[in-house]
Amino acid sequence: xxxxxxxxxxxxSKPTGGIKQKMAYHPALLGxxxxxxxxxxxxxxxxTKGEIAARQAEDLRxxxxxxxxxxxxxxALLSDTIVLHAPLExxxxxxxxxxxxxxxxxVVAAAFEVVGMGYSGEIRIMMSVQxxxxxxxxxxxxxxxxxxxxDKIEARKTDWIxxxxxxxxxxxxxxxxxxxxxxxxxxxxxxxxxxxxAVVRAVHKGLAYFNAHRAEILDTKTLPGGPDAEVPHG
Numbered sequence: 001x002x003x004x005x006x007x008x009x010x011x012x013s014k015p016t017g018g019i020k021q022k023m024a025y026h027p028a029l030l031g032x033x034x035x036x037x038x039x040x041x042x043x044x045x046x047x048t049k050g051e052i053a054a055r056q057a058e059d060l061r062x063x064x065x066x067x068x069x070x071x072x073x074x075x076a077l078l079s080d081t082i083v084l085h086a087p088l089e090x091x092x093x094x095x096x097x098x099x100x101x102x103x104x105x106x107v108v109a110a111a112f113e114v115v116g117m118g119y120s121g122e123i124r125i126m127m128s129v130q131x132x133x134x135x136x137x138x139x140x141x142x143x144x145x146x147x148x149x150x151d152k153i154e155a156r157k158t159d160w161i162x163x164x165x166x167x168x169x170x171x172x173x174x175x176x177x178x179x180x181x182x183x184x185x186x187x188x189x190x191x192x193x194x195x196x197x198a199v200v201r202a203v204h205k206g207l208a209y210f211n212a213h214r215a216e217i218l219d220t221k222t223l224p225g226g227p228d229a230e231v232p233h234g
Contacts, residue, residue, distance in 0.1 A: 057078065059141075060078065061077075061078060063126045063139060063141045064077050064078075064099055064111050064126065064128075066126070066137065066139045066155070067111050067126050067127060067128040067136060067137035067138065067139055068099075068101045068109055068111050068128045068136060068137065072101055072103065072108060072109065072136075073101035073102055073103055073108065073109070074102065074103055074104065075100075075101065075102040077099040077100070077101060077111065078099065080099065080100045080101075080102065081097050081098060081099055081100065082097070082098050082100065082216065082217060082219070083095045083096065083097050083098075084096050084098065084213055084216060084217070086209060096112050096113070096114075096209075097112065097113070098110045098111070098112045098217050099111045099112065100217070100218070101128070105220075106220075107131060107218045107220060108130065108131060109128050109129060109130045109131065109136050110128065110129055110210065110217050110218065111126060111127065111128035111129075112126075112127065112128075112206065112210075113125065113126050113127075113141070114127060114202045114203065114205065114206035115202060116198035116199055116201055116202030117198055118143060118144075118145050118150060118194060118195045118198045118199075119145055119146065119150055119192065119194040119195055119198075120143075120144040120145050120146065120150070121143075121144045122142070122143070122144075123140060123142070123143040123145070123153070123195070123198055123199060123202065124140070124141050124142040124143070125138060125139070125140055125141065125199060125202055125203065125206075126138070126139050126141050127139075127164070127203055127206055127207075129206075129207060129210045131214075131218055132168070133168045133169060133170065133207070133210065133211050133214070134166060134167070134168045135164050135165055135166065135167050135168065135203070135207065136165065137162075137164075137165055138161055138162075138164040138165070138203055139155055139161060140153045140154055140155075140161060140199065143195075145192070145195045146192065146195075149189060149190075149191050149192035149195070150189065150192045150194075150195035152189050152192070152195075152196075153195055153196065153199055160187065160189075160196070161199070163186065163187075164203055167207075168207070169207060169208065169211055172185075177200060177201075177204040178197070178200060179193060179196050179197050179200060181193055181197075182197065184200070186200050
């Protein structure tokens with residue numbers, strides 16, 4: 001009996017089942033890789049943020065130590081704070097955070113940051129004031145002023161910034177809170193008047209704000225270690 005010729009498939013033809021499996025496998029593999037990569041990025045980002053936060057806390061602690069000596073207080077400044085919502089010309093939208101120094105449970109001073117506008121941008125200043133309104137210390141913690149000119153506001157360059165220690169609104173008149181070029185008592189720098197002028201204005205505003213809101217800042221009802229107390233002010 002003669003059997004009909006069977007048509008054979010081309011030699012290079014292959015079953016389609018394997019192709020379909022591979023087509024389904026590749027997206028799943030890529031998706032898994034993307035998921036793992038995303039998780040690694042999240043963990044890396046979390047670790048980086050943690051390191052940055054730790055460095056920032058250490059820098060802040062160092063800045064506070066410069067204006068409030070360790071022998072002055074026996075509490076943890078970073079956890080004994082109160083936030084006042086000051087005018088934007090004095091601070092940013094988040095307000096001003098005051099770090100209160102206590103000795104034997106009694107508030108003896110408060111440290112806080114003020115901002116002045118210098119020749120090359122913002123000048124961030126940390127200052128501390130005793131309960132009687134006398135300045136304990138002032139230090140510039142960040143600026144972009146011209147090296148060799150405006151950077152004389154740094155304590156490591158000159159003693160100019162230490163001139164504020166011991167001053168208050170009671171022992172200096174309004175007119176004295178200016179650089180000498182403007183009729184005040186603070187030295188300006190040769191070729192850089194804008195920078196010291198900005199610092200003097202910022203410190204003066206900070207001192208005035210402290211005096212105006214002294215009761216809230218020194219209020220001992222806000223216990224150390226608790227959340228920041230926020231007090232709105234215009």
